[in-house]
Amino acid sequence: MKKYLPLIVLAVLAVLPLIGLSTYTMHMIILVIMWATVGMAWNLLAGYCGQVSFGHAAYFGVGAYTSGILYSHLNMSPWWGIPISIVVVTIFSFLLGLMVLRLRGPFFTLATLAMGEVMRVTAENLVWLTGGSTGILIRERTWIDKTHYYYIILAIAVVTFLVIKLLVRSKMGYYFMAIREDQDAAESLGINTTLYKTIALCISGALTGIAGAFYTNYMGYIDPEVVFALHDVSIVTIMIVMVGGVATLSGPFVGAAIMVLLAELVRSQLADLVRSMPSLGAAHQVFFGILLILIIIFLPNGIVGDFQKIKRMFRVGGACK
């Protein structure tokens, strides 16, 4: 049963648009899948390889801007951004890796955070290339209907899922985990840690970049504040995986579903209140923060990772007796 669960979920997702969901629901589902993709990519680098990055907005943004710049400067369809961003973001990740992968633990975390911010400020100031804070607007939408976008992001998510699943089960995946557990020990066992960390970073970056390129096509508008955002991209990504489950394959999906729906729920429930008190627009962020704190204290490995613990909690008079 467990073995076929991903296939069943995929089959359900594949026929989902056929039952005629509203545009709004489709939009939510597309966002969930997109964030799950970014979460899976982050999870490869952080959850499996142990390099906690606070700067995934850099890859997301570079991917998004690849698409946007192709459109605004070369007059190409922004869809070309998806294949081209793979190349661009991989090179970008490699160059970034040369700098940040020399660092370990919290230093790496902070360096990536700084890199994300550097990219944002650079994008804001390189007006001739990126359009600065005005951003890039894709004038022609390819489809009005959301179904096409849905299948494209679903395909991207499935590919990401398969890539990560294969990687994690391969020898390289075990190298990643060895690096996570103890880098010195891994090095002394003959694992070229720099090489494998670079590989993890490049793959993770490229997958995030694809999601970024999709974002440009789907939303039709990007600006540095949105795609290079520290809180709304980098930290949301981390929260998705932390809530869902670090170093689990399905965790990012669970996390993304919870985060996107929670944000939407708070926003729609408080909609009337917000109209009278605009400052409540940030309310969902407070819930995010509280949820993150609770998850880290009580379920440090996320909902999927600590599923057994949750089960035990709800079993009356279980094995703990």
Next chain:
Amino acid sequence: MESFLQTLIAGVLLGGLYALIGIGMTLIMGVMKIINLAHGELMMVGMYIAFWMFAKYGIDPYLSVVIASPILFFLGIFIQKFLVNPVLKVDSILPENQVILTVGIGMVLANLATILFTSDYRSTPVSYATKAWYLSDYWNNAPIELSLSFPWTVSFVFAVVITGILWFFLSKTDTGKSIRATAQDLDAALLMGVNVKRMRVVTFGLGAGLVGAAGCLFIPIYYLYPSLGGKFTLIAFVITILGGLGSTIGAIFGGLILGIFESMTATYVGMGWAPVGRFLIFVVALIFLPGGMASLLKKKRMRK
């Protein structure tokens, strides 16, 4: 030449204030071995305390230092005792959990501030805000004209005084010495009978109190909005890395370097690029000087 000197003065004044923010973070990092990414948000809380004291009761922001710091001290103790400590105990795959926890705390603080106080920009319109000293007033026919802003100078002096008191506390008192011992070697400190657990709590409170004081010093010269915390968190950790983790003297140097560098970039490259300069110096420090200024100082001492 004139603009260069003026920029240098502005940089030093800014750097002194930055140093105060950095010291709080470096203390926490030295003792707890965690990076407090809620540091800027704590400063934001301090700034709001100073702001409301001014707006409601007309208390001068500089006097609010003695109000905001104790409040922040207890807030820090609360965070350490009830949020950070439980996380230090649980077992998880990623050791960076504590860092992510502080991000969560920062988010809650920043967004609660948005909800409670709206995201309007605020400032304290103190009477001396635009007062300044000019060189030509004191030295007739001076070759160059330099000015010294009154609130900037007062904030700088306050920052220096607070740093001095902190230095006295850390090097002369029992608690201060215990904090330094804990930072140097946790196990050895434990064996020497230092109450490590309490030192951790005190340090977090101290760091929070310091940054609260920094917030009060910043508000007469800066404006205030709920999401400013992130910016100052970044500044604080750049200083910490520049100075060397856990090194107080390093943090002072780091703050000064950053302040000068930032005002130089703002003058000679462009206002918008100042943050890039900040990160550039950060990445360069991480790669070429991983131990920070503290390692340079140590090397010099060894050679002697």
